[in-house]
Amino acid sequence: MLTWLARRGRARNREGMARVGITSPKVFGVPMAAMRPLVRRLGRDHARAEALWRTGWLEARLVAGFVAEPARLTAAAMDRWARDFDNWAVTDSTCLHLFCRAAPAWGRVTAWSRRRGEYQKRAAFTLLAALAVHDRTSPDARFIDALPLLVTAARDERPYVRKGVNWALRQIGKRNAALHGAAITCARDILALDTPAARWIARDALRELTSAATRRRIAARRPRT
16 A cells, blocks of 8 residues: 555655645655545455554545444544644544544544644534534534534634634534524634634625625525424
């Protein structure tokens, strides 16, 4: 597997990745588009995913997030992988394609929101954003209960944390009409914090959540009587 990746790595790809903040001590420089056929061929294989993750190579960890089996993930295993997050690409891909489908996901949102590491803390809100999109069974109350975590984290000025908070807030607000109103109220609470990060998070979220396009989508999702 590492030989396959090494043969396809390119310096120009590594340079392009670095320009958008995708850095890690071990990077081949293989674009995700080139790895998709490999992911499809491998299928789900949890033991292989764990082995790939342990290599420390960025691309191997991206592949691991696609081939690991969500049903076999424990909270301890998710914490172990999260401790290794060192760039936004692996953080987001792992949360979006794997962690949001695992049973311990909701507990990790709360736990990681208290982490000190920038990418570990971002993972809490990337995961919450992913749950807002992919979790079809959780009640609105579960998302509403998570909103205070966003207010607390909005004081964090680090770019990948504030972008994660913003992402989660917008995705929750687009889930349905009830959560749309709750997210707008939350955004206004964040705006009242009056810090640079909080102002950016809130204003950007409000711009989307109050737009005519978002309001139309929310109205179309209302249950018909």
